[in-house]
Amino acid sequence: xRTKSLMFAQMPRVMLPFILALAAVTFYRGHHVPGGGFIGGxxxxxxxxxVALGQGAEVARxxxxxxxxxxxxxxxxxxxCALLMGFVGGSGGFEGLWLDxxxxxxxxKVHLGTPMLFxxxxxxxxxGFATKVGFGLQEDNL
Amino acid sequence: xxxxxxxxxxxxxxxxxxxxxxxxxTCKGPQAIVGxxxxxxxxxxxxxxxxxTDAVGVIATQSGLWPAPFGISLxxxxxxxxxxxxxxxVALAGSIYAWRDLADDKLGPQFVPLMQFLMLGVQGSFLTGxxxxxxxxxxxxxxASFVLLTLGNQxxxxxxxxxxxxxxxxxxxxxxxxxGLIYAxxxxxxxxxxxxxxxxxxxxxxxxxxxVLLIAAFGLKAGLFxxxxxxPSSYHTPRPVVSAIFAGLLTKVGVYALMRTSTLTFAAKAPxxxxxxxxxxxxxxxCGVLGAAAxxxxxxxxxxxxxxxxxxxILGLAMMTPIAIAGSIFYTLHHIVLKTNLFFLSGVVNHxxxxxxxxxxxxxxxxxxGIATLFFISAFxxxxxxxLSGFWAKMAIVLAGMDLRAWGAVGIALGTGVLTLxxxxxxxxxxxxxxxxxxxxxxxxxxxxxxxxxPCVAFVGITIGLGIxxxxxxxxxxxxxxxxxxxxxxxxxxxxxxxxxGEVPGAGRVRP
Amino acid sequence: MNMLIAFTVGxxxxxxxxxxxxxxxxRLIIGLVLLGQAANLLxxxxxxxxxxxxxxxxxxxxxxxxxxxxxxxxALVLTxxxxxxxxxxxxxxxxxxxxxxxxxDDVDAFNETDRL
Numbered sequence: 001x002r003t004k005s006l007m008f009a010q011m012p013r014v015m016l017p018f019i020l021a022l023a024a025v026t027f028y029r030g031h032h033v034p035g036g037g038f039i040g041g042x043x044x045x046x047x048x049x050x051v052a053l054g055q056g057a058e059v060a061r062x063x064x065x066x067x068x069x070x071x072x073x074x075x076x077x078x079x080x081c082a083l084l085m086g087f088v089g090g091s092g093g094f095e096g097l098w099l100d101x102x103x104x105x106x107x108x109k110v111h112l113g114t115p116m117l118f119x120x121x122x123x124x125x126x127x128g129f130a131t132k133v134g135f136g137l138q139e140d141n142l
Numbered sequence: 143x144x145x146x147x148x149x150x151x152x153x154x155x156x157x158x159x160x161x162x163x164x165x166x167x168t169c170k171g172p173q174a175i176v177g178x179x180x181x182x183x184x185x186x187x188x189x190x191x192x193x194x195t196d197a198v199g200v201i202a203t204q205s206g207l208w209p210a211p212f213g214i215s216l217x218x219x220x221x222x223x224x225x226x227x228x229x230x231x232v233a234l235a236g237s238i239y240a241w242r243d244l245a246d247d248k249l250g251p252q253f254v255p256l257m258q259f260l261m262l263g264v265q266g267s268f269l270t271g272x273x274x275x276x277x278x279x280x281x282x283x284x285x286a287s288f289v290l291l292t293l294g295n296q297x298x299x300x301x302x303x304x305x306x307x308x309x310x311x312x313x314x315x316x317x318x319x320x321x322g323l324i325y326a327x328x329x330x331x332x333x334x335x336x337x338x339x340x341x342x343x344x345x346x347x348x349x350x351x352x353x354v355l356l357i358a359a360f361g362l363k364a365g366l367f368x369x370x371x372x373x374p375s376s377y378h379t380p381r382p383v384v385s386a387i388f389a390g391l392l393t394k395v396g397v398y399a400l401m402r403t404s405t406l407t408f409a410a411k412a413p414x415x416x417x418x419x420x421x422x423x424x425x426x427x428x429c430g431v432l433g434a435a436a437x438x439x440x441x442x443x444x445x446x447x448x449x450x451x452x453x454x455x456i457l458g459l460a461m462m463t464p465i466a467i468a469g470s471i472f473y474t475l476h477h478i479v480l481k482t483n484l485f486f487l488s489g490v491v492n493h494x495x496x497x498x499x500x501x502x503x504x505x506x507x508x509x510x511x512g513i514a515t516l517f518f519i520s521a522f523x524x525x526x527x528x529x530l531s532g533f534w535a536k537m538a539i540v541l542a543g544m545d546l547r548a549w550g551a552v553g554i555a556l557g558t559g560v561l562t563l564x565x566x567x568x569x570x571x572x573x574x575x576x577x578x579x580x581x582x583x584x585x586x587x588x589x590x591x592x593x594x595x596x597p598c599v600a601f602v603g604i605t606i607g608l609g610i611x612x613x614x615x616x617x618x619x620x621x622x623x624x625x626x627x628x629x630x631x632x633x634x635x636x637x638x639x640x641x642x643x644g645e646v647p648g649a650g651r652v653r654p
Numbered sequence: 655m656n657m658l659i660a661f662t663v664g665x666x667x668x669x670x671x672x673x674x675x676x677x678x679x680x681r682l683i684i685g686l687v688l689l690g691q692a693a694n695l696l697x698x699x700x701x702x703x704x705x706x707x708x709x710x711x712x713x714x715x716x717x718x719x720x721x722x723x724x725x726x727x728x729a730l731v732l733t734x735x736x737x738x739x740x741x742x743x744x745x746x747x748x749x750x751x752x753x754x755x756x757x758x759d760d761v762d763a764f765n766e767t768d769r770l
Contacts (some may be wrong), residue, residue, distance in 0.1 A: 038736060133743050137746075302767045403711065
């Protein structure tokens with residue numbers, strides 16, 4: 001399925017890096033201010049779904065390089081590992097573990113920990129799921 | 143092993159197996175092995191959990207170390223532990239049974255990860271101590287089951303799935319509303335905390351409203367009258383292994399949720415809801431068994447019998463005496479094993495002759511005496527013929543009814559038993575005993591039967607064992623019932639030893 | 655404000671049930687979505703509806719500002735919305751395939767699995 005609008009066919013490719021950057025920022029903000037893995041993943045998926053709408057799912061799959069389902073299991077795997085890390089390193093339970101804050105030029109204070117890693121897993125899972133369904137619906141094979 | 147680890151493992155094992163299954167989705171053999179190993183691990187963990195809870199009582203842990211009632215608690219009492227173990231058993235049997243289908247590409251690469259994902263939802267529902275978390279696990283289960291139902295993509299499956307999906311999403315909305323109302327009034331969703339706060343006398347009206355909503359939501363999942371219609375119209379459509387796992391486990395998750403919430407929350411405060419469940423249970427038994435009598439397809443008959451058997455279990459719950467609850471628990475465990483096995487056997491018949499239609503089958507007793515014996519024993523156990531497990535399960539419920547002088551319920555329970563026997567003899571006579579009709583396909587497909595028969599033989603062994611040495615299991619069920627009826631131990635395990643300041647109403651009661 | 659939300663929940667439920675009872679497959683899904691939203695709104699209102707006081711803890715403080723709404727129902731609703739999103743996607747793909755295989759979007763045509 002291709003649209004006849006030149007603008008709509010070409011723009012998503014141009015916008016792709018920007019939308020992905022937006023997704024990354026949304027994801028990173030997530031821990032103490034509104035944002036997070038789920039919504040970031042949706043935004044990220046949208047970048048590719050827009051390409052699929054403009055130029056067809058086949059092109060979008062090529063642009064994405066990774067199979068959506070691969071993204072999905074990597075995501076679930078990362079989330080699971082994050083939970084287990086809390087288990088192994090903490091005192092039982094799916095406890096959140098944090099590294100000390102450190103400063104990175106340009107970005108500012110960085111605070112890394114297993115909840116963040118879990119969120120990354122959610123990000124990838126949601127992105128894989130949404131792109132799989134989005135491409136699938138368009139190609140009519142689910 | 144620490145309690146916390148023991149409580150998390152039933153969730154971690156299927157989740158890890160699901161991820162591994164996805165990774166290995168292009169290599170059939172290793173994927174099937176992952177399925178079997180994951181399920182076996184689940185069974186082992188379940189048995190350890192049973193041993194642990196039976197020895198030390200209720201164990202609980204808080205995820206993320208957020209103290210209850212703010213964090214999500216994972217709790218296991220004897221009932222939950224037993225359900226975890228039995229679910230592991232069903233998963234293991236299903237993974238072995240699916241071996242042939244997987245090798246023939248009839249299930250596709252999604253089956254193993256989805257089934258593990260389903261187990262994740264089931265185990266989460268058994269272990270969670272939080273009402274909203276229960277909702278989340280229900281949805282996990284639901285999403286996995288949608289896709290499992292439609293593996294194969296035939297028209298009938300899509301149609302069945304459509305009914306299943308619409309009604310189950312509806313039930314989820316009701317559940318959400320019920321949980322929301324409880325939170326609005328009590329400010330907590332931790333079930334133990336809800337039980338403590340409900341002890342205040344002025345909360346009765348709330349209990350009724352949210353209780354009815356929860357009964358409707360769980361009742362739909364469990365297949366209670368009048369909300370069971372989706373069950374017989376969808377369970378006979380998927381691949382046999384999928385319908386066997388669904389038949390064994392999914393409705394019981396609804397029953398478990400009903401047992402848990404009613405004993406913890408509304409049984410003591412709103413006995414009128416128990417009366418409601420009581421009437422519903424009787425109607426469920428009758429409707430299920432009558433529906434079964436009208437059908438002429440093996441899996442459809444068995445689907446309707448799920449409904450009627452759920453009626454027995456719920457009847458025990460509604461009577462709320464120690465022996466009745468123990469009977470319900472025993473019945474649940476027995477029924478999970480038995481119903482899964484009957485669906486497995488219907489799948490074997492389907493594999494041999496390519497149909498489950500009674501009119502087009504026949505003569506299997508002569509051609510396959512072993513399979514006929516397996517079916518014979520399972521069917522008679524379902525009908526409650528001594529000395530098989532079904533007899534003791536039904537007897538406990540009937541005895542509890544006699545204790546309460548509920549003669550009507552006793553009569554209906556016995557009548558339903560007779561009609562069950564009628565349906566089972568119908569299947570026996572049509573499929574196994576009569577000679578095959580002349581126009582029927584009698585070229586038997588004998589290849590690859592063994593992986594399908596291993597779980598059947600094991601389950602028949604269990605049902606005989608439960609019949610002969612049922613006393614031990616029944617004693618366990620009685621101990622579990624005691625925990626359900628005295629929620630103090632559960633509450634103290636979750637909230638800490640000094641959580642209860644006032645009086646916590648015990649759920650037990652005697653019907654006038 | 656509470657009154658308004660109460661009426662909105664009521665209207666959402668009514669339209670949801672109305673759509674569910676139609677015979678068209680697409681309306682069925684719309685009905686489910688509306689019902690889900692009604693439930694979400696109901697849970698949301700359980701935390702109290704306040705204006706001007708976001709339930710965010712200000713820097714340096716340990717408790718939310720006085721008069722703030724209870725944030726937990728909002729978190730619950732967020733979860734419920736996410737789950738609803740997943741379920742809706744599945745339901746839509748399902749009716750899409752059901753329509754493609756049966757060539758019909760009349761719910762009454764889907765009676766094959768109930769027939770004796």
